[in-house]
Amino acid sequence: MKIKSFLGSALAVTSLMALGIISMSMVNDNQGASRIVEEGGTGNYKAIMKEEPSLDAHTIFVPQNLSAFDKKNPLPVLVWGNGACNNSPFEHYKFLNEIASHGYLVVATGYMPKEGERYQGPMSTTEQQIEAMDWVFAQNADKNSPYYGKIDVKSICVAGMSCGGLQTLFNCADKRIKTLMICNSGLFNQQNAHQAVGGMPMPPKSKLKEIHTSIIYILGGEQDIAYGNGMDDYHRIDHVPACATNFPVGHGGTYAQPHGGEFSIVALAWLDWQLKGDKQAAQMFQGADCGVAKREGWTIEKNEKLEKLK
Numbered sequence: 001m002k003i004k005s006f007l008g009s010a011l012a013v014t015s016l017m018a019l020g021i022i023s024m025s026m027v028n029d030n031q032g033a034s035r036i037v038e039e040g041g042t043g044n045y046k047a048i049m050k051e052e053p054s055l056d057a058h059t060i061f062v063p064q065n066l067s068a069f070d071k072k073n074p075l076p077v078l079v080w081g082n083g084a085c086n087n088s089p090f091e092h093y094k095f096l097n098e099i100a101s102h103g104y105l106v107v108a109t110g111y112m113p114k115e116g117e118r119y120q121g122p123m124s125t126t127e128q129q130i131e132a133m134d135w136v137f138a139q140n141a142d143k144n145s146p147y148y149g150k151i152d153v154k155s156i157c158v159a160g161m162s163c164g165g166l167q168t169l170f171n172c173a174d175k176r177i178k179t180l181m182i183c184n185s186g187l188f189n190q191q192n193a194h195q196a197v198g199g200m201p202m203p204p205k206s207k208l209k210e211i212h213t214s215i216i217y218i219l220g221g222e223q224d225i226a227y228g229n230g231m232d233d234y235h236r237i238d239h240v241p242a243c244a245t246n247f248p249v250g251h252g253g254t255y256a257q258p259h260g261g262e263f264s265i266v267a268l269a270w271l272d273w274q275l276k277g278d279k280q281a282a283q284m285f286q287g288a289d290c291g292v293a294k295r296e297g298w299t300i301e302k303n304e305k306l307e308k309l310k
Contacts, residue, residue, distance in 0.1 A: 033112060037093055040064065041101025042259055049097055051112050054145075055135045057128060059089050059112040061100035066150055069103075074152035076275035079132045080108040081124065081164025083184070085199055087111060088119030092161060095253075095260030095267070102268055104275075105151060107132040109164065123199045126167045129158055133176050155275040157181055159267075161253065162226060163200050169233075170201040173210040179274040180215040181267060184251050186229030208233060214241040214309065216270050216285075218263055221248030234301065241309045243285055243302035245292055266292060282309075 032051030040046025045063035052060050062075070069075050078099055082089050089096055090113035100106045109128040111119065133156060140151040157179045160168040165185020172180060187205050215237065217230045224230075227246070234244035247254070247262050254261025269291065272281035284291035285300070286307055292300045 035112070035115070036064075037097040038259060041098045043098070043101030043103065045101055045103050047097050047100035049093060049112060052135075054139070055107070055131070057087060057109070057111060057124075058132055058135070059093075059096075059108045059110060061093075061096045061104075061106035061108065063100060063103065066146060069150040071149050074150055074155075075103065075105040075147075076152045076155040076271065077133075077136050077157070078104055078106045078181075078271065079129050079136075079156060079158045080106060081126075081129055081158075081160030081167040082109055083160075083162035083164055085123035085163040085167075086119055087121055087124040088113050090117070090119050092255045092260075094258065095255040095264050098259040098264045099268060099271065102272075104271065105136070105147070107136060109160075109167075124164075124167070126170045126201050129160075129167055129171050130174070133158075133174065137176075152275070154178065157271055157275060159183065161185060161255070162251065165226075165230075166201045166203070169207055169211075170203050172207065173212065175212070177213055179213050179270070180211065181218065181270060182215065182230065182233070183218045183263070183267075184220055184224055184226045184230075184253055186217065186219075186226050186231070186233040188229055189232065205233075205236060208236055209239070211237065211240055214274055214306070216242070217244040218253075218266055219244065219246045220250045220253055221246045223248065223250045225251045238303060238305075241303065241306040243300055243306050245298060245300045247298050262295070262297070265295075266298070 032053050034048050034050035037049050047061055048064045050060050087110035089108040093113055096106045109124045137153050139145040139147040140153050155178050158168050158177050159181035161183040162185050165182040217234050219227050219230045254263045269281045269284035272278040292298050
């Protein structure tokens with residue numbers, strides 16, 4: 001009876017897969033749960049969202065087929081912190097999946113989001129971004145890992161939205177970081193610190209002096225509650241290449257739109273330039289007639305160090 005029951009279940013699963021009601025990406029196995037998002041994204045490397053048993057409380061977005069990546073063509077890394085200090089990227093998974101589909105390993109803070117559900121649980125911590133970088137280095141060096149020799153550990157962007165941006169700035173001094181991306185976020189001044197949500201990291205503005213990499217702010221325009229903080233950060237940064245971009249959609253950004261909307265286009269251009277050395281992507285940010293400035297609705301400010309960056 002047990003054998004018949006097993007065969008019946010297997011046949012049922014096979015039938016449902018054939019009908020397109022479920023897919024292998026929805027099945028839990030000893031590798032952890034996984035799910036295909038938006039048919040894998042629009043990039044050349046169809047992505048998957050998945051859990052990795054070797055890294056608790058994080059979600060991985062990565063190309064489904066890793067055969068294209070090796071030591072000569074390794075995966076750059078995006079480490080991501082979520083808005084509201086959520087311990088799940090349920091608000092950003094389309095955006096992050098789209099980035100992964102263009103040939104990136106994305107390690108997001110928090111548990112893999114279940115379809116249609118919002119995470120309810122303890123807040124995330126700044127330490128989880130450090131754990132993500134530790135894991136990336138360990139996986140790249142582990143001969144038993146599917147990521148062995150396939151990760152560009154010298155090309156790591158640490159990024160985050162709102163609270164995740166504060167977590168990123170808290171960790172900005174880590175020497176493993178190659179570039180920073182602060183989305184809908186910025187450090188609080190003493191005058192407006194009361195606006196912060198309890199549990200958020202609250203580094204002082206002096207923390208900006210610890211930044212040792214290039215940095216981009218991607219903000220939602222003047223209606224973004226973080227606009228003042230982010231622009232104030234940008235105007236204080238004069239020791240590293242920096243820019244501040246704005247798209248007038250408010251604090252929520254475009255993360256939930258198909259493939260992450262406009263924010264994913266600017267974010268990908270930044271990552272392609274800073275982590276892959278893409279000269280065409282650099283044209284999105286450099287020059288009086290740069291690509292971001294030509295995109296409808298976008299504005300950009302940048303310092304001289306960014307304009308001279310090669």
